[in-house]
Amino acid sequence: MKKLYFLLFTLTGMLSANSQTIYTENMGSPSSTTLISAYTGWQNTSPIVYTGDGDVRTSAASTGYSGASGSGNVFLTSTINKNLRIDGINTSAYTAANIELSFGYLTNSVAAPQLVLEKSTDGTIWTPITFAQNTTSNTWTLVTIGGGQIPSSTTLSLRFTQPATAQMRLDDIKIINVSASCTLNLGTPVVACTASTLSLDPYTITIPYTGAANATYTITGGTVSGNNPTTTAAGNIIVTVTEGTNYTINISGGTCNFDVNGNSPECKPINTLPYLETFNYTAAQTLGSQQRWTNVNSGDDVNIIAGNLTYGSTTGTGNSVEFSGDGKDPFTPFTATTTGTIYAGFMMRISDLTNVTDGFEDYFAILTDANKNFRAKLFTKRVGTQYQIGFDFIGGSSTTNYDATLRNVGDVVYVIMGYDFATTTLKAWLNPNLATFNAATPQQLSATSTIAEIGGFMIRQSGNTSTPTTQIDELKISTASTTFLGTISFDAIDGLNMYPNPSNGNTLYFTTAVNAELDIQVYDMLGKQVINSKVLNNALNISSLNQGIYIVKITEEGKTATRKLVVR
Known part of the structure; x- marks a missing residue:
């Protein structure tokens, strides 16, 4: 049965008619609590520079808002003026009126003075950025700052400062460009595994859309199918990607330029008993x-x-x-x-x-x-x-x-x-x-x-x-x-038969009810693997085995059985 994964849509353009990602940072996945000055797990590298006296940790992972990445977040302790500073962001290709900033925010005290956010284009003169403060909830929220406050600059810096004796956390900082003239509207994508096996399976990202058929659109980021927005006004864009690879889809045409990003689902099977x-x-x-x-x-x-x-x-x-x-x-x-x-x-x-x-x-x-x-x-x-x-x-x-x-x-x-x-x-x-x-x-x-x-x-x-x-x-x-029972061979493969056993020849034969490809591993009594082979024709060459007792592990279509083999 196909398993559906309704994932959070990481495209902040859901808030606007159209968006293109300029900068995004989800703080990575620290293996332990690490000072900002020593952390190397940022998504962005040079020319972006991260400084400050907070730290990056995995506790209280972000959740509850669209695009919450979980895992690592920046933690500003209850010491006044703890901060995170980001330098080297380039927004010069975009008009200030169309630049939006968003970030995940958590504070443990809504009564205390809230986060201070500032901008600079020279790293010296800092100007406050105003936004709706979180004064009602001690849970993660998404702060969104509309166009007009973030400048168009080759040397944009942002500084997040904790001004009180409260604890504050930051995650998923994003800067996007929006275009009011784009008529293409994207809905929330649905991510679905097309299969759930022990191999890496393909999965699809289905993106509903309206307001198309008015430009030539280009879609990149995987194998594209579904409706064509160049010729069809409304429908579903479908992109297929392989499990284990996060999806990064770009949809552009006319004045529209969308980035649709998200994590790969895990297309893993439910194991059968035994x-x-x-x-x-x-x-x-x-x-x-x-x-x-x-x-x-x-x-x-x-x-x-x-x-x-x-x-x-x-x-x-x-x-x-x-x-x-x-x-x-x-x-x-x-x-x-x-x-x-x-x-x-x-x-x-x-x-x-x-x-x-x-x-x-x-x-x-x-x-x-x-x-x-x-x-x-x-x-x-x-x-x-x-x-x-x-x-x-x-x-x-x-x-x-x-x-x-x-x-x-x-x-x-x-x-x-x-x-x-x-x-x-x-x-x-x-x-x-x-x-x-x-x-x-x-x-x-x-x-x-x-x-x-x-x-x-x-x-x-x-x-x-x-x-x-x-x-x-x-x-x-x-x-x-x-x-x-020590005398019972664990058998999850229907109709499995391994012969001859004991064996004094060069070939070991297998039959099963399905008769599909088999993965065979043979181990000696010290646990050392001595054979690792795929069997397509029911026969395994065992001429390399010396006399003795071996454990044979057989896997067919995700089911596994073990057999004891005696070689004479």
């Missing part, structure tokens, strides 16, 4: 950038690292992930479950507790509903040089529901979280016997509460003093407890 995530991605990549995962917020990434964890006879394949402290929270959706029992299991290893304050606790693995609302949380708490594991329903960042066992740094723990919709019971099994595990296996932790739906799993980086350095490997999510 779902196996082996983290078979390249080391040093980020988990949130993979097609099965998406980042919920900003900050440090959860990273793919080389190597695997082993629990008993179970050894991970592919790679694993590692995280620590505060940062992004990757989320992976799966088929929403409302009846029966749902399980999520994985191997984990805490490798470092030194950043965690003794006694601090917080949750790091979460079962959510399809809308990312938290439903169940797995906790860790530092106890001296060791830690405990806890499990609970939604609530705060602490729990009293802890397993009594104190675990050591470096221990590999196999965790299975489960929820029974019929009995409304939440259970956690810690280091179960995977040879005999089933729904009746006694759990270490349990709680009772009603959950309507579970449809997602999230890794959470809570805080620098509460989230230890943690490695996770071989995530399995299923409605069947047998999925976790």
